[in-house]
Amino acid sequence: MGLSRERPLVIVDVDEVLGLFMKGFGDFLAERGYDFRIDRFALFQNIYPRGGTEHLDLATGQKLFDDFFATHCAEIEPVPGAAAALQGLNRRAEILILSNAPPQAERLRGEWLRKHGLPHTLILNSGPKGPITRGIVAQTPHRTAFVDDLLPNLDSVAEHAPATATFQHVADERLRPLAPAAPERHPRIDDWADLAAAIEAAIHG
Numbered sequence: 001m002g003l004s005r006e007r008p009l010v011i012v013d014v015d016e017v018l019g020l021f022m023k024g025f026g027d028f029l030a031e032r033g034y035d036f037r038i039d040r041f042a043l044f045q046n047i048y049p050r051g052g053t054e055h056l057d058l059a060t061g062q063k064l065f066d067d068f069f070a071t072h073c074a075e076i077e078p079v080p081g082a083a084a085a086l087q088g089l090n091r092r093a094e095i096l097i098l099s100n101a102p103p104q105a106e107r108l109r110g111e112w113l114r115k116h117g118l119p120h121t122l123i124l125n126s127g128p129k130g131p132i133t134r135g136i137v138a139q140t141p142h143r144t145a146f147v148d149d150l151l152p153n154l155d156s157v158a159e160h161a162p163a164t165a166t167f168q169h170v171a172d173e174r175l176r177p178l179a180p181a182a183p184e185r186h187p188r189i190d191d192w193a194d195l196a197a198a199i200e201a202a203i204h205g
Contacts, residue, residue, distance in 0.1 A: 013150075035047070
């Protein structure tokens with residue numbers, strides 16, 4: 001992958017940063033007879049048979065997750081303000097989308113990004129995002145920034161690409177009080193207008 005050597009780089013996650021994954025996944029589960037109860041910062045442990053008291057086992061939850069990404073991940077709603085913020089940043093920075101999603105999601109996820117005014121390069125990843133981010137930022141001499149909702153990914157990037165400014169954004173209001181955060185390491189900014197301003201300061205200041 002060739003990156004511009006003329007502009008700073010902003011690397012952005014998709015789920016709960018650009019797209020409302022939890023809402024979309026919950027709608028998908030409801031159509032299949034499951035309850036999605038967001039009572040902890042988890043995924044499969046929040047899926048229950050309708051009216052049930054025991055959450056689904058890991059294997060069943062994983063199958064539903066894979067089915068969602070293979071068939072429905074292009075139907076999630078965009079996070080308010082995200083596209084406008086990235087369009088503004090893109091005037092003076094390069095944008096790259098780094099999403100932890102299964103391989104079968106690549107076509108639908110790319111279509112979703114373009115549909116919502118985000119026609120940026122998409123890279124799919126699995127596992128911690130630090131190692132791949134290190135390889136990406138090594139291609140540019142300019143400042144870099146990284147945005148994700150998950151603290152482990154932010155910590156991984158800080159470990160492997162320590163010069164990269166890291167920011168946490170959690171879009172779903174139900175998740176915000178549950179999401180682990182470390183604001184002393186990664187500023188937590190859940191409004192995209194404020195987040196864009198902070199990114200601008202980090203990469204151009």
